[in-house]
Amino acid sequence: MSLQGTPADIVANADADLSWLEGLYKTFHRHPELSGAEEWTAARITEELGRFPDWEVTTGIGGYGITAVLANGDGPTVLIRADFDGLPVAEATDVDYASTHSQLDEQGRRVPTMHACGHDAHTTSLLGAMTLLDATRERWSGTVVALFQPAEEASTGAHRMVTDGLADLIPRPDVCLGQHVVPGPAGRVFTAPGPVLTSSTTVEITLFGRGAHASMPHRAVDPVVLAASVVMKLQTIVSREVPPDKFAVVTVASVEAGKASNVIPDSARIALSCRFYDEVLRKKCVDAVKRIVRAEAVASGCEREPDFRFLGLLGATDNDPGVFDIVRPDFDAHFGDESVDMEPWTASEDFSVLPKAFGVPYLFWTVGITPRRQWDRAERSGRLDVDIPTNHNPAFLPDLSSLPVATEAAAVAVLSCLGHEWPERPADEGEDGDRPSESDVEATSVETSRAD
Ligand SMILES: [Zn+2]
Ligand SMILES: [Zn+2]
Numbered sequence: 002m003s004l005q006g007t008p009a010d011i012v013a014n015a016d017a018d019l020s021w022l023e024g025l026y027k028t029f030h031r032h033p034e035l036s037g038a039e040e041w042t043a044a045r046i047t048e049e050l051g052r053f054p055d056w057e058v059t060t061g062i063g064g065y066g067i068t069a070v071l072a073n074g075d076g077p078t079v080l081i082r083a084d085f086d087g088l089p090v091a092e093a094t095d096v097d098y099a100s101t102h103s104q105l106d107e108q109g110r111r112v113p114t115m116h117a118c119g120h121d122a123h124t125t126s127l128l129g130a131m132t133l134l135d136a137t138r139e140r141w142s143g144t145v146v147a148l149f150q151p152a153e154e155a156s157t158g159a160h161r162m163v164t165d166g167l168a169d170l171i172p173r174p175d176v177c178l179g180q181h182v183v184p185g186p187a188g189r190v191f192t193a194p195g196p197v198l199t200s201s202t203t204v205e206i207t208l209f210g211r212g213a214h215a216s217m218p219h220r221a222v223d224p225v226v227l228a229a230s231v232v233m234k235l236q237t238i239v240s241r242e243v244p245p246d247k248f249a250v251v252t253v254a255s256v257e258a259g260k261a262s263n264v265i266p267d268s269a270r271i272a273l274s275c276r277f278y279d280e281v282l283r284k285k286c287v288d289a290v291k292r293i294v295r296a297e298a299v300a301s302g303c304e305r306e307p308d309f310r311f312l313g314l315l316g317a318t319d320n321d322p323g324v325f326d327i328v329r330p331d332f333d334a335h336f337g338d339e340s341v342d343m344e345p346w347t348a349s350e351d352f353s354v355l356p357k358a359f360g361v362p363y364l365f366w367t368v369g370i371t372p373r374r375q376w377d378r379a380e381r382s383g384r385l386d387v388d389i390p391t392n393h394n395p396a397f398l399p400d401l402s403s404l405p406v407a408t409e410a411a412a413v414a415v416l417s418c419l420g421h422e423w424p425e426r427p428a429d430e431g432e433d434g435d436r437p438s439e440s441d442v443e444a445t446s447v448e449t450s451r452a453d
Contacts, residue, residue, distance in 0.1 A: 003076035005140040008416035009335035012409050017136035022129050022404050025049065027098035029121035033087025033114040035104050036155035039065045042085050042124075046149050049128050053135055056147070059170050063161030067149040068171050069131065076143025079418040080174035081411055082355055083120070083127035084153035090115040093395035118392045119182035119370065122399045122407060124149060126180070129408030134415060143419040146171050148355065156201065156315050159354035168359065175423035176324055177356035177363040178414050180407060183346065184389045185369025186376045187400035190336050190410050191343035192366040194325035198318035199248070199276035200283055201349035205312060206231075206294055209305040212267035224269035225258045227301040231271065231294055232256065238289045249286055250276040250347065276347055278317050318353045321362030324418070328364055331417040335409065343367055348392070360426055364414065368407045370399035 004011070034042050043065035050058045056069040091113035092100045100115045116122075131147050148171075152158030185191065208231065210224035232253045243249045251273060258269035273290065277283040294307050332340040343366065356363035369376075371389055379388040390396040 003074075003142045004416060004420035007334060008331040008413045008420065011137050011140050011416055012133055012335060012412050015133045015137045015412075017132045019129055019132060019405065019408065022125060022408065023401055025128065026121060026125040026401070026404055029085070029124060030098050030116050031100055032102050033100050033116040033121070034102075035089060035106065035112075035114055036086040036152040036158065037064060038104060039086050039151045043067060043149075043151065046085065046124060046128075053131060055135070056131070062167055062170060063151075063158065063163070063165035065151040066158065066162040066165070066167075068167075069147045069149075070144065070171055071131075071135065071138070072144045072172070073138050074142035076141070077175045077419055077421065077423050078144040078146065078172045079176055079178065079415050080146040080148055080171070080355065081127060081130065081178040081415055082148040082150055082159075082352060083123035083179075084150045084158065084352075085120050085124045086151055086154050086158070087114045087120065088117045088154055088393060089113065090117040090393065090395050092117070094398045096398065115395065117394065117397050118154065119397070119399050120153065122182045122370070122404060123180065125404060126407035126411055129404070130411035130415065133408065133412040141416055141419050144172055145415055145419075146174055150355075153351055156203075156349075156351050159351040163354060163358040167355075173359055173428070174356075174361055175426075176361055176418045177352075177359070178328075178411070178418065179350075179352040179355075179363070179365045180410060181350065181365070181367050182370045182392075182399050182403060182407065183367040184371050184391055184397075185367070186373055187370055187403045188406040189339045189341060189369035190332055190366060190406065191341055191369070192320075192325060192329050192332060192364070193343040193345070194320050194322035196278040196317050196319045196345060197343055197365060198346050198348055198350050199250075199278055200280065200317040201315045202273075202275040202277075202283060202287060203312045203314070204273040204275070204287075204290060205310040206271050206273070207308040207310075208269045208271070208294070208298060209303055209307065210265075210267055210269070210301065211304070213265045215263040215265055218265065221265040222302050222304070223265050224267065225265070227297060227303070228256055228258055228269040228271055230301075231297045234293050234297060235273070235290065238286055238293070242289055243282065243286065247282055248276075248278055248345075248347075249282055250274070251286060251290065276349060278345065280317070315349050315351055316353055316357065318350050318365050320364050324362045324364040327421050328366075328414045328417045331413050332366075332410065335413050336406075339406075360428075366410065366414070368403055368410060370403040372400045
């Protein structure tokens with residue numbers, strides 16, 4: 002028996018000091034770093050891991066990735082991940098621990114940085130969960146892998162840890178766990194089986210026309226007009242090709258062409274962000290994007306084929322129903338009415354790259370962080386969409402009461418999985434970093450920033 006007692010009972014009776022949680026969270030919050038440039042944050046996490054002498058720590062995995070492993074006798078191996086990068090956002094909260102930090106981005110411009118996605122809360126909570134698990138190790142056996150991941154916002158961090166030999170550095174997990182803070186009543190824990198986060202496909206398209214003097218359009222193949230018709234025609238994919246009861250997003254998020262009013266440029270660039278729950282539908286829509294862009298280029302008389310660059314391809318986060326069935330009753334037991342069903346979220350995550358690399362099942366859940374009074378007021382006035390800041394908004398700020406909840410959720414879920422017997426899985430079941438293959442596509446990893 003690898004558990005003595007229930008996860009809820011073990012966590013509720015843990016003799017652990019978590020009085021440092023808030024202070025450490027505020028320290029991380031004050032000092033956000035861009036994806037791939039988390040040098041200070043990784044060093045700070047490593048310093049905190051010094052408090053856990055029995056956990057074997059490995060740093061510098063795929064950049065600034067870190068693992069800490071506690072081998073505590075026979076039993077399953079459970080991996081739990083927290084990400085720790087920030088965003089190029091200027092914080093607009095009024096707390097005394099608001100970020101005033103800035104960093105150089107990949108173009109060498111100084112940009113303000115903010116933990117606008119709550120990754121500082123994830124990291125603090127995982128250190129908190131390690132404290133609970135460390136303090137209760139007489140009551141469980143097995144192996145816990147705490148994984149701290151950089152560069153989630155660039156969709157490259159998990160992939161780089163996997164391709165840098167993660168599998169050789171840690172014991173193979175039986176199951177992987179992860180969590181994210183979201184707008185919602187602070188301290189509410191949301192779980193669901195099946196697809197909970199979308200897949201994400203980012204496409205950069207270059208359209209090649211022919212440049213000319215602006216007064217001589219008959220001598221040009223105008224890529225500005227071509228880009229305009231491509232943008233409009235792409236809107237018909239979701240409205241005319243996707244079944245009305247299916248979810249799909251095809252957003253043209255960027256259009257760039259020309260620098261001067263008297264020059265017809267020779268090319269235009271558009272960038273798309275596409276989101277899906279269903280892989281078959283994703284392939285269909287990506288094919289439609291290529292078909293429309295190529296056909297519009299032909300219709301405009303382009304002599305050169307458009308160029309497609311697929312960046313940051315990510316699979317959907319599709320929770321294993323078996324892991325959900327194991328963890329959810331323990332969340333219900335520990336959190337009572339605050340353990341509720343999760344609605345699918347249209348955002349995307351690279352978390353699932355980790356379990357897919359090992360060929361093992363996973364569960365990803367969310368924790369609400371909005372102060373209750375603010376949430377209730379917005380809900381009463383029907384203004385949730387207007388008044389509650391989403392992740393990546395300059396006013397996104399976790400209520401401090403959500404920190405112990407995310408900490409306990411992580412510990413309960415790990416214990417829940419330690420108490421289960423997992424089937425043997427063949428070692429070659431994993432995928433190498435979960436890059437959906439596109440035959441005519443170059444999957445390029447993106448470095449979004451460099452250290453200042
Ligand atoms: Zn984010
Ligand atoms: Zn995030």
